[in-house]
Amino acid sequence: MTPSTYFQFAKDFFSTHRCSITETSDRSMEVQLTNDMDEALMNRPFYWHYMKKMNRVGEAMKLTFTDGLMEEDNGIHLHAGTPKLHQMYQLAIDRSYSTRLYEHLSALTVNQPLHPWLVLNIKIIYRGKQTRDEILSIGLNLINGALLSGMMDKIWKIDFRSTVSDFSFPMTPVVRVESGYQRILNYVKDQLASLNDEWAIESIKQLESEKDLLHHFYTSDDVDEDYYEKELDQLQVRYKPRVSIHIANGGLFYLSQQTSQSLFRET
C-alpha cells in the first residue's frame, strides 16, 4: 500500500461523511469536519457536552492532512500508523455494521424482481504461537441458495441505494436470513478444515514442550500449585492454536436477476 492509498481512504471517508474537502494540492487537503465527525474523532467530549448544555451549536474543527511524502510541518501525515487514521478505520467499521441496499435500476418500464443476497464480511483470526488474519467476503443468494466468495469485489461497482428503484420489487427470501447465516458459517468452517494447518501443529508442539518443562519444575517443589496453574493457563493463551470467526459487517443486498447471474459469469 502506498501513502496515497491512505490519502484516498481519508478522502473517501470524509466525503462519505459529508465533510467539505478543500484540496490544497494533490498531496494535501483541508477538511472541515461536521459536528458529528468532530465528536467522533476529536476526543473532546467536554466541549460538546458543554455546548449542548448551553444550547449552543458548537464549532467543528478543521483538519489538514498530507500524504506524508511532502513532509510539511503542519497537518496530519497519513501513513500506515497514523493514529487518526486508525480512529477512522474503527469508526468506518463500527458504522457499517449492518445494511440493506437495493440495486439501482434506472428507467424500468416493467416490474422487475430483486433477488435478496445475504452478504457477510468476515475476519478470521488464526492465533497460536504466532498470529495472522484473513478477510473473507461471502454472499448467499437467499432465493436459490447459491454461494459466492469474494463477494465485495464482485459487487463493488454496482450502484446500490437505500431505497428501491421504481418498478422493481424485493422478493421475499426463500432461505431465512438466520439459516443463510448458518450456511455461510458452515461453509467457512469447511474451508478452514481444508487449510494447511502447519501453524497449528507447530504451536501444539511448542505448547507441549513448555508444559513438560513447567511440569518438571513443579514436581521439583520449587513452586506451589497456584503458581503452576497460573503458568499453565498462560501457556494456553500463548500457544494454544485457535481460530476465531468474527463477522465485521454485513447485510441484505437486493440485486436484479440479471446482475445476480452476471456475478457467476465473471468468476
Add this chain to the structure above:
Amino acid sequence: MVEILHDHDYIETLSNNLTQPDSLCSWDEFKLGYNALHYRSVPEFNGVLSTKHLPHVDFLDHQIQACEKVIHEMNGRAILADEVGLGKTLEAGLILKEYMIRGMAKKVLILTPASLVNQWVQELNEKFYIQAATPRKKMAAWSDWDITVTSIDMAKRENHKDEILSISYDMIIIDEAHKLKNHQTKNYQFVKQLKKTYCLLLTATPIQNNLSDLFNLVSILKPGYLGDLATFKKKYRKTSLDHTESHQHIHSLLSKLMIRNRRKDTGLDSSKRHVTNIRLTFTDEEMEMYEKLAALKSNSPSFTWLTLAKELCSTREACFMSLQSMQNKQESESPLLADFIECLGTLPHHIKAKRVVEIMENSDEKFIIFTEYRASQFYLQWYLQQHGITSVPFNGKFKKSKRDWMKQLFRTKAQVMVATEAGSEGINLQFCNNMINYDLPWNPMRLEQRIGRIHRFGQDKDVHIYNFAIENTIEDQILNLLYEKIEMFKNAVGDLDHILENIPGGNFDNQIQSIMSQSESQGEMNIKLNNLVSYVEHTVNERRELS
C-alpha cells in the same frame, strides 16, 4: 484439533437492525468499512509491521532484528540486554507495538524505576503513538487503563497490589530488571505473581556472570527452563565461571531467550572519533575588553557578567547584541555600557573566526560549525563569505521543509553549515565528518548531541571534532573542568546522560548555572565545579563497576 470460536450475536443484531432503518448504513459507508477492514488486517504470521506504522522513527537494523526475534522465535518472552546506548527501550516499544498491531496485546503493564516513568510515557506517546496512563496520588484505574506505566514500589502498595494481581495482562515490561535478581525480595515475589502472557525484561547489566541471579530472572520468563534451583546450583556452582564448557552451555541456553547486542557488533563503533581541543589566545585588545567586563560583577547580578563574558568569547557581535538590549532597558543611558559598546566597536575580527578560516582553507572537506548564539551565526556566515567559503545556516526553529532544503544545500553545494544550538537535534548529517564547536555549552551532553549529528549509524569515515576555547577565560574553565575531566568521549553515553539528569538537587545544567551565578570568587567557583565533577566521576565509576 484447532478450536474454532465464532460470535453468535451478529445474526441477532442484524435481524434487529433490519427492522430499524436508522441503524442501517449507506453503500458508501459499507464499502468504507470493508476497506478499513482490509487496511487493518495482518495477513502474514511472520515479519515486522510496526516499523511501517512508525515511519518517523529511524530504527536501527539490530533493533528491528531484535523485535523480529523476540516475537517470532522467542514467542514474546525475552530478556533484552543490549549494551547501554543501543536502544533497549526502542526495542521494547517496537515489540509492544507489533503485538498491539497484531491484536495480541491490549492490557499492558510497564514497570520502571520511578524516575523513568514519565520518560516512558512520553516516548511511548511520541515515538510509538501509544497512549499510556500512570497512576497519580489518588488516581489509579488499573482495570480501566489499557497501558499503564508505573514503578514497582507503587504497584506493590497494599491498596493497589490486589487489583493489579487480579488482572490478566497481555504483556508486562520490566525496565532495569537486574534489580529483581534476588528471589527473596518482595519485588521479586510481586513480579512473579503477576499474570502475564508476554514478558520483556530489560537490563543493561550483563547478568550471565552470576548464575543464581540469572536463574531467578529466567524463572520469571520460563519457569523450569534452567531446571530447578537445587539441581542448577549443584551443576554449576562447583564449576567456576571460567569453566568454559559449562559457560558455553549456559550461553547456548540463554541465546534462546536473551538478546544482547554489543556496540562493536552493531557497527556503531566502526568510525572513530578524534577530538582536538584548540586553545586560542585573545589579542591584547580583546583581553583588555574581557577584563573590563569584570567591572559588572560588582554592581549587577553575576549572571550578567557570565553571559557577556561567554558571549565575548564567542563573537563581538553576540556580546554587542546583549549589551545593546541591556542599554535599551536602562532608564537613562548607562555610561559603563556605552563605554563597553564603544570599546567593542574597536576590536579586530574575532580570533576564533580567523582560526575557523585557517582550518577551512587547509581542507576541502565539509564542516559543521556549532555556536550557541544567533549573532555569532550571522557573523560567521558573513566572515566565511568574505573569504570565499560558502555556508548555509541551520537552526531548530526552521520548518521541516526548510531544514531539509538546508540539509540538501549543505550536501550538494555548501562547504559549511553554521548551526545554532537549537539545531543539534533532529538532523542527521552522516555525509559530513568534521565538526567545529565554536563555543561550548555548559552541559557535556549537549555537546554529545551535537556530535551525534555526524557520528552516528551510517558514518563510514572517522569523525574529527575541534573544540574551541580561549585561554584564561571562562571557556578555558569549561573545557578544563567539564570536558577533560569527565572523559565523556570515551564513556558509555546513555549512562552519563542519565547521571547528569539525576544529580541530587537539579540536573547538571541547573547546577552549573547556579554555581556560576552564586560563587563570589574564582576560587569558590573552581572548588564547587570540582565537587560537581567528582560527584559525576564517582557515579560513573560506580556504575562501571556494577556492570
